[in-house]
Amino acid sequence: PVYISYLPLAHIYERFFFSLMTYLGAAVGFYRGDVLLLLEDIEALRPTVFCSVPRLWNRIYDRVQAQVAQASAPARALFHAAYASKKAALEAGDVDGGRWAPLWNRLVFGKIKAKLGGRVRVMVSGSAPIAPEVLMFLKICFDAHVIEGYGMTETSASAIVSAPGDPVLGHVGPPLPGVEVKLVDVPEMGYTNADAPHPRGEVCLRGPIVFKGYYKDPVNTAEALDSEGWLHSGDIGAWLPGGRLKIIDRKKNIFKLSQGEYIAPEKIEAVYGRSPFVAQSFVYGDSLKGALVAVVVPDAEHLLPWAATRSWGADLAQLCADPRVRASVLHSMQEEGRAAGLKGFEQVAAVHLHPELFSAENGMLTPTFKLKRPQVQARFQTHIDDMYAAMPK
16 A cells, blocks of 8 residues: 555544554655645655545545536536446445446546546545535545544544445444444434434444543543543434434534524534635634624635636735625535525624635644634634624614
8 A cells, every 4th residue: 555644643533544554564655745736746656545634525526526617518428427327336336336437437537536646546534524425526536445434532533434335425434343332412402312313412432442531631531531431522423224323513612693593613614615715714603693704715726717717806815805706705605505404594694705724833723723713713803893793783
């Protein structure tokens, strides 16, 4: 195996896979440190195992879809025919993609697979839920085993992993051997084990992979681990047929709006991440207000060419201040929200566009790429106040 290491080693996800690859005797290549040149590094190394997060998979998906849309009519027809053929075979349980798969792989999907070096056999997605249509896209276009897992630092990385070749999408798989999983009712959010057709609740895990506690921090340890050794994850899951678990919501970081509606901002941010306009977002709600607002870092790779076709300029900072751009970004986000089934009160009512990516260097992200929510709020509080002030009373 050949593996490319580019995710931060401070993150248990990358630490686990680096250790696993070393154990398996794989060759490990390190990217040069510039994410903008990551694809060049991948094409040079040509890895056989590639791990990433939904944000990157979404970018690849959106980029290919845009290229297909701009292709000639015959090329589009050929792509859609090949895609439909492999999709039907995979949904029928044929992990090879059907009898015509070798032809489609050479004729249609070869150039797409070459974007990751052309040799990828195993693709792993973790850190956040991935949209089922993106997961199917990866299986079809890259002709590889695509695995989705669920875990956290407190479970020594993966605790639940989907099986290669599972034709059912939209879940993270069953628990690994030795791992116990139960769902605990969260009545204030409307999730219980009595829910039909799928029991729902907070995902709790127990087993030898679960940590013993936070170092010299008994208070947070007691919040995470109960007296029976169950780790309370803060994630909401649902049991699907076959013992598969689906992550559907988030219990941590929730807050209420003025009418009492519970909001899980991380779930909403994940949905908005599907918009081609959005690179990063921070969803905020004031408990005295009835609507949500968001700070959005637009995806320059999509926004700049899109704006150029409208002769709106090529300066990212100026585009972020353009009300026409803000309206277009907001519309795209709300469309993604509707497609994902967000309720009306879960949709943001206004956005502020910011040209600089959130990062650990500017204090907006942790070393594991998680938003520092209090710091982001403090940094953009003036813009948040302005968005609420501009809303109809």
